[in-house]
Amino acid sequence: MKEFELYEPQSVAEATQVLVQLGPKAKVLGGGSDLVGGIMKDWITGKGLPLPDALVDLTTVPGLNKITVGTNGATIGATATLTEIAQSKELQQQFPLLTQSVLSVASPLIRNFGTLGGNVNQRPRCWFFRGEGFNCYKKGGDFCFAVTGDNRYHAIIGGELCYIVHPSDTATALLALNASARVAGGGGERTIPFDNYFIGPREDVLRETVLKADDIMLDVSIPAPAAGTKMGWTKIKDRQVYDFAMASVAVVFTVENGTWKDGRVALGGVAPVPYRAKVVEDALKGKDIKANVKAAAAQIRTVARPMSLNAYKIDLVQGILERTILQALG
Numbered sequence: 001m002k003e004f005e006l007y008e009p010q011s012v013a014e015a016t017q018v019l020v021q022l023g024p025k026a027k028v029l030g031g032g033s034d035l036v037g038g039i040m041k042d043w044i045t046g047k048g049l050p051l052p053d054a055l056v057d058l059t060t061v062p063g064l065n066k067i068t069v070g071t072n073g074a075t076i077g078a079t080a081t082l083t084e085i086a087q088s089k090e091l092q093q094q095f096p097l098l099t100q101s102v103l104s105v106a107s108p109l110i111r112n113f114g115t116l117g118g119n120v121n122q123r124p125r126c127w128f129f130r131g132e133g134f135n136c137y138k139k140g141g142d143f144c145f146a147v148t149g150d151n152r153y154h155a156i157i158g159g160e161l162c163y164i165v166h167p168s169d170t171a172t173a174l175l176a177l178n179a180s181a182r183v184a185g186g187g188g189e190r191t192i193p194f195d196n197y198f199i200g201p202r203e204d205v206l207r208e209t210v211l212k213a214d215d216i217m218l219d220v221s222i223p224a225p226a227a228g229t230k231m232g233w234t235k236i237k238d239r240q241v242y243d244f245a246m247a248s249v250a251v252v253f254t255v256e257n258g259t260w261k262d263g264r265v266a267l268g269g270v271a272p273v274p275y276r277a278k279v280v281e282d283a284l285k286g287k288d289i290k291a292n293v294k295a296a297a298a299q300i301r302t303v304a305r306p307m308s309l310n311a312y313k314i315d316l317v318q319g320i321l322e323r324t325i326l327q328a329l330g
C-alpha cells in the first residue's frame with residue numbers, strides 16, 4: 001500500500017486548513033472501509049484518480065458524530081457510524097425508512113465503523129472501476145467497459161459515458177426524505193439539498209457529488225415529516241448475505257382519503273446518482289393510490305434505457321415500486 005500522512009484534526013477549521021493547503025493530494029477519511037480498505041489497498045488508481053498522499057481523519061473532530069432529533073426533524077453528524085444511526089430510538093420512531101436503509105448496508109462489523117459521510121460519499125462499486133487493468137472514464141481513461149462487457153449490474157437510467165450505479169443505500173433513503181447536507185470548504189459553509197448533491201457522468205465523470213477536494217460533509221439534516229406521513233423501503237440483492245442493491249426503492253408520502261397528496265420516490269442501484277423517480281410521483285399526485293399505483297410504477301419504463309444484460313432491472317424496479325408504495329400505504 002502506498003505510504004500516506006495521517007492528519008488527526010481537532011476541529012473542522014483545522015481539517016479544512018489541511019485540505020486547502022494540500023489540495024487534491026489529500027482525502028477526507030471517515031471509517032476508511034472504502035477509501036483505505038477498498039481504493040487504497042487495492043491500488044484503484046489512474047490519471048484521474050491519484051492515490052492520496054495524506055488522509056484527514058474526521059473521526060478525531062469532537063462532536064462531528066452527534067445525532068439530534070427533535071420536533072423540527074433530525075441532524076446527523078457525518079462521522080456518526082451506521083450502527084449509531086441504526087440504534088437511535090428517536091430516528092427509528094421518526095424516520096423508520098432511514099433505519100431500514102442503514103440496516104440493509106453491508107455487515108454489522110462494517111456498520112460499526114462505516115460513517116454516514118463515508119457511506120454517502122463512497123466511490124462506485126462497478127467491477128470495471130474496481131478492477132485492475134480497466135482504465136475507465138472514472139479513472140481518467142477514455143472508455144466504459146460496461147458498454148461491451150458484463151453490464152448486468154449497471155445503470156438503466158441516466159448512464160452516459162459511464163454506466164455506474166450509485167452504491168449508497170443511505171443516500172437513496174435520504175433523497176426520499178428530502179435531506180440536505182451542510183458542507184464546509186475553503187470558501188466557507190453551505191447547505192446543499194440532496195436533490196442537488198449528486199452529479200452524473202455528463203457533469204463530471206470523475207466525481208459523483210458536487211463536493212470539491214477541500215469540502216467536508218459536516219452533517220445531514222432531515223425535515224420533520226408531516227403527521228401521518230407514510231414511508232417505505234425495499235432493497236433487492238443478488239444474494240441473502242450482505243450486498244449492494246441490484247435495485248432499491250425509498251418512498252415518503254402523505255395521503256388523504258387514499259389519495260396521494262405529496263411525496264418523493266427515490267431509486268438506488270439503477271442510475272449513476274440516487275435517482276428521484278419524478279415520473280412516478282407525478283403519476284400519483286392527487287390520485288387514488290390503490291387504483292393508480294400499477295400504472296404509476298409502469299411509468300419507470302418511460303425513462304429506462306437498459307444495456308445488453310440488465311433489462312431485467314426494469315421489471316424488478318416496477319415490481320418493487322408498486323409493492324413498496326402499497327406496503328407503506330398499509
Ligand SMILES: Cc1cc2nc3c(=O)[nH]c(=O)nc-3n(C[C@H](O)[C@H](O)[C@H](O)COP(=O)(O)OP(=O)(O)OC[C@H]3O[C@@H](n4cnc5c(N)ncnc54)[C@H](O)[C@@H]3O)c2cc1C
Nearest residue numbers: 030031032033034035106114115117118119121169217243
Ligand atoms: C463488503 C462490503 C459491503 C458493502 N455493502 C454495502 C451496501 O450494501 N450498501 C451500502 O450503502 N454500502 C455498502 N458498503 C459500503 C460501506 O457501507 C461503506 O464502505 C461505508 O459506509 C463507508 O464509510 P466509511 O466511513 O468507512 O468511509 P471512508 O472509506 O472513510 O470514505 C469513503 C469515501 O467518502 C469520503 N468521505 C468520508 N467522509 C466524508 C465526509 N464527511 N465528507 C466528504 N467526504 C467524505 C472519503 O474521502 C472517501 O472517498 C459495503 C462495503 C463493503 C466493504
